[in-house]
Amino acid sequence: MNQNKLKISRKLPIKAIVNNPAYKFLSQALIIAGITFLLTEATFRIYHRINPTFVFYNRSYNRWRGRPHAQDFDFQLNSHGFKDVEFTQEKPEGIYRMLGIGDSFAFGIVPYHYNYLTLIEKQLNSQGQNIEVINMGIPGLGPAAYLALLINEGLVLNPDKVLLSFYIGNDFIDNYLTSLDRKKQTFYTVAFLQSLIKLQTQFEGTVYNPNNLEYQDDHPTLTDESYLDQVSNLSRMFNIRTNDGIFLGFFEDAMADIRRIKEICDSRNIDLTIVIIPTEVQVNKQLQSQVIDILKPDDPQGLDFDYPNRLLRDRLSQYNIQYIDLLDDFRQVSQTTRLYRPNDSHWNIAGNALAAELITKHLLTNNFNPDGE
Template sequence: MQKTKLKALTKILGQTALIALITFVMSEITLRIYNKINPSFVFYDSSYNRFRGKPNAPDYDFKLNSQGFKDVEFTVEKPAETYRILGIGDSFTYGVVPYQYNYLTVLEEKLNKSGQKTEVINMGIPGMGPRDYLSILVNEGLKLNPDRVVLSFYIGNDFLDNYMTANLRTEEKSYMIALIKSMIKIQSNYKGKVLNPTTVQYNDNLPTFTDEKYLEDTINKSNMFVRNPADGMFKGFVDDAVKDLIKIKQICDSQNIPLTIVIIPDEVQVNSQLQKQVKQAFDPNNQNLLDFEISNRLLTEQLQQANIDYLDLLPDFKATAQKTPLYKPNDTHWNIAGNRLAAELITQHLTAKNQP
C-alpha cells in the first residue's frame, strides 16, 4: 500500500515538474519573441539599444523622437549653414529632467545666441558605456555629418560599464529570471515611475530612492576613490575605458571631426555631507582613505597623453554645490540647476576654442 502511494506521489511530482519546465520554456520563448518586437531594459541584451527609448514615447510634457532619442526630429542631411554637434552619453545625457531643461537643449539655445546656427543632437541612451559610445558613433552618428562630437563621460559608472557588460551574470540571460528579479528590485527600491508619462509633473525636489538605498549605492561605487588600492583593479578599468575613448578620437580625426570629452562628476565628489557619510562607512578612523578626485586625475592624465580635448566639470560643480544643490535628491543625476550649470560651462569651453 505504501509503495503504491509512493509511486503515485512520485508520478504526480514528475508530472508537476514536467508542467513547470514546459511552462518555464514556453514563457522564456514568449518573452524573447516579445523583446525582439518590443525591446525592454529588463532583459539581457549586449547592444546599447537595451535601454533605448520607445519611438514617440511620452517623457513628461515632451515626446521622444521617432528614433527613441530625447530630442526633436532631425534629418540625416545636415541643414545648410548649420553647425551640428552630436551629444553622446548615458542617462546623464538623456536626462531625468524634462527636455527643455536638459543641458544639451540649453547648450543649443546658448550657442544659437552667439550668431552661429547650431543644432545639438541628443543621442543619449541610459545604460550606455564607453564601448557603446563607440558603437553608436559608428552605427548612427557619423552618417549625420557632425561638426563636433561632445561625449559626456560619467565618473559614477562609465569606468565600470565595460566590465559589467562583459560579466553579466548567467541568470540574467534567462528572460524569466531577469523579469522576476527586475520586478522585485523595482518593487523594493524604486519610488518613482519607470516612465515619465504626460500625466506626471516633474518635481525637482522629489527623491528617487530612499536615503538608505541611495547611501548604500554610493558607498558601493566609492571603491574607485580608495587611495592606492592593493589590487590595482580600478586602474585597469580606467585603461579599458580610455582605450575606447582613444578609438573614438581616432575615428573622429579620420573624419576631421573635433571631439570634446565632458567629464561629469558623481554627486559624492561635490557633496561634502555625503562624503562624510561615505568616509564613515569605509573607515571612521581613517579619514584619508578616500580621495574623491583621484578618478578624475587618472582619466585626465590619459586624455592629455592621447591629445583628447576635455572639460572636467568637477572644480566648478564642487564650488557651486556649496551654495546650490545640483543633483536631484537621492538620484545621482543633475537637477535643473545642474543641467543649467553644465550647459554654461560647455558653452564657455567650446566658445573659447573658437567653435560654436
C-alpha cells in the first residue's frame, strides 16, 4: 500500500507540470516558433532561387551580381547586370573588343562615368583607336569565378583581349572563402539575421546604396574599428617570417586558375593582361603603422608589404602572361592624394582615374595593336 502511494506521488509532479498554464503556454509558443522558422526558411530559399541576393550563399558566381537594368547612382546597369552600356553578342565590324573581368574593383563603387574601365575605353578611343571595353565586373568574385565567367559568358563575345583585374587584398584567398561560406551556411534564416547584425554594427551611418543618386566620395563605409580589424586580418599574408605555408597554398590555388585562363586565351588567340591591384595597406604608411601595432611582429621588418606582388609577378612571368603592377605608382601618389574611399578597400574617384591612366599608358606602349599591324 505504501509502495502504491509512493508510485502515485512520483507521477503527480509530472501531471502537475503538464497541466500547468505556464508549461502549456511555453509548449505552444515553441510549436508556433518552430512552424514560423520552417515557413520563414522555406520562403527565403524560394525567394533566393527566384531572385538571388548576396545575403545567402550562391554556388554560382552570381551571388553579388547586379540586377538587370538596376539603378546605380545616375546610371542604369545593362540587361546582363553589368555596369556598362548595352552590347551585342556579335562583335561589330572593325571593333577591337576587350573584356574587363574582375570583382568589385571592376564593378566599382564609384558612378559609371568614373569607373577605370569606362575611362580606359574613353582614353584609348581618344588616341584614335576603335575600342570597345566591356565591363564584366561582378563583386565577390575570385580566380575560380573569373575562369567560370570567361568560359560561360566571355568567350561567346569573341574578344580580342581580356583585361583581368587581380586584387591583392583577397583574390589569393577568395576560392577558400567561397568554400568556407558554402560550409558555414546551413540555415537561410540565420544568414539573414547575421547580415542584419553586421549592417548594424560594422557600417557607418549610410551603407553603400547605388539607388541613391548622389555619390559621396569622402564618406566612410565601415567603422574605424571594423575596417582596421578587416585590414589586419588580411595583412597576415605579408608576415613572411611566420608564414606557415597556408598562404602559399592559397597562392598556388589561385595560380592554377590563372594558368587555365591563359591556356584558354592562347587557344582562342586572345591577348591576356593581368592588372595587379594593390590593397590600401600596401600604399598607406599610416595604415601600415596601425597594422604593425596590432599584429606586433617580433621584427617590424618581417611584414613585407611587397611580398605577394613579387610572388605574383614572378609566376606571371613564368607563365608568359603580360601584367601591370600598380603598386609603386599608387604608393607614390598616395603620399599626396587619397586614392581609396575612407574605411573602404575600394578606389575612390582619384584612384580610378590613376588606374585608368596607368593601364592606358601600359596598353599603348606594350604591344597593344588593335589594327593587327
